[in-house]
Amino acid sequence: MENQPSIIVHGGAGAIKDDSLAARLDGCKAAALAGWNILCAGGSAVDAAEAAVVILEDNPLFNAGTGSTLNSLGQVEMDAAIMEGTSLRAGAVAAVQRVKNPIKLARSVFEDGRHVLLAGEGASLFARANGFSECDPAALIVENEKQRWASKHGTVGCVALDCDGKLAAATSTGGTFNKLPGRVGDSPLIGCGTYANTFGAVSCTGHGEAIIRVLMARDVVQLLQDGIEPTEAAGMALDNLEELTGSTAGLILIDARGRVGFGRSTTHMPVCYVTAACEAKTTV
Numbered sequence: 578m579e580n581q582p583s584i585i586v587h588g589g590a591g592a593i594k595d596d597s598l599a600a601r602l603d604g605c606k607a608a609a610l611a612g613w614n615i616l617c618a619g620g621s622a623v624d625a626a627e628a629a630v631v632i633l634e635d636n637p638l639f640n641a642g643t644g645s646t647l648n649s650l651g652q653v654e655m656d657a658a659i660m661e662g663t664s665l666r667a668g669a670v671a672a673v674q675r676v677k678n679p680i681k682l683a684r685s686v687f688e689d690g691r692h693v694l695l696a697g698e699g700a701s702l703f704a705r706a707n708g709f710s711e712c713d714p715a716a717l718i719v720e721n722e723k724q725r726w727a728s729k730h731g732t733v734g735c736v737a738l739d740c741d742g743k744l745a746a747a748t749s750t751g752g753t754f755n756k757l758p759g760r761v762g763d764s765p766l767i768g769c770g771t772y773a774n775t776f777g778a779v780s781c782t783g784h785g786e787a788i789i790r791v792l793m794a795r796d797v798v799q800l801l802q803d804g805i806e807p808t809e810a811a812g813m814a815l816d817n818l819e820e821l822t823g824s825t826a827g828l829i830l831i832d833a834r835g836r837v838g839f840g841r842s843t844t845h846m847p848v849c850y851v852t853a854a855c856e857a858k859t860t861v
Contacts, residue, residue: 582613582616583853584831585736586605586629586850587780587847588639588848589782589847591843592843602859608632609735610851623737634749645718647755656749656750658747663744670683689703732762735780736773744777762786769785769788777801780828787823793814807837809838811840845861
């Protein structure tokens, strides 16, 4: 029997000024609907998740792609990952520069199949070899970021379930403000910031070093495997992160039944989700 598709996106966990809340929610809604249209046309969860994240990467409000925060040298270095749950295929890139949409490059690594994660200049060489045009690094830096060289809340992500019952997760980020060159966060690390299998799919956002230490994405999916419903699983994972590391985060997830869940221990996390039972719903 055909499955009922569902999709959920997040725009990063952290403090958000009131004057940008509405625009961030609109950005998340546009991303979720882009992915939803693909699912409704019979497209794959991987295609839907990638398309949604591209929308967020192209929106300068979010810390991913265009609008990424700056490292200690005033440069943009980006991480991204995408994973499909049935095959456990995954592709990721880390500390990549001069690529407008790192999630597309991660998808190319996914399709190539030889490796899971490429980093730094190796990722750039792979991009050139696979026909990705390089962009001027300055084109990724929005004026607001250049002027204040200050942190934005973290990461963007999407999780989707398609009509064939396949789950996928995609995550993209510019990382943390003033990070050391070469720093890699949780987003491109499978099982940390991004994970999918046949039980569920997860995209995380927050303090990457803490998320890495607890393997938060895989931890959440294990809770789904144990029969915990998505929203409760999200809360349990956040409690575990705080207990073990003292850190805060946010996450979105979908289980094999298409039930969406999300949670945050930060002040805000813009989210939009669409299921067969509802129109697009947004929340912070």
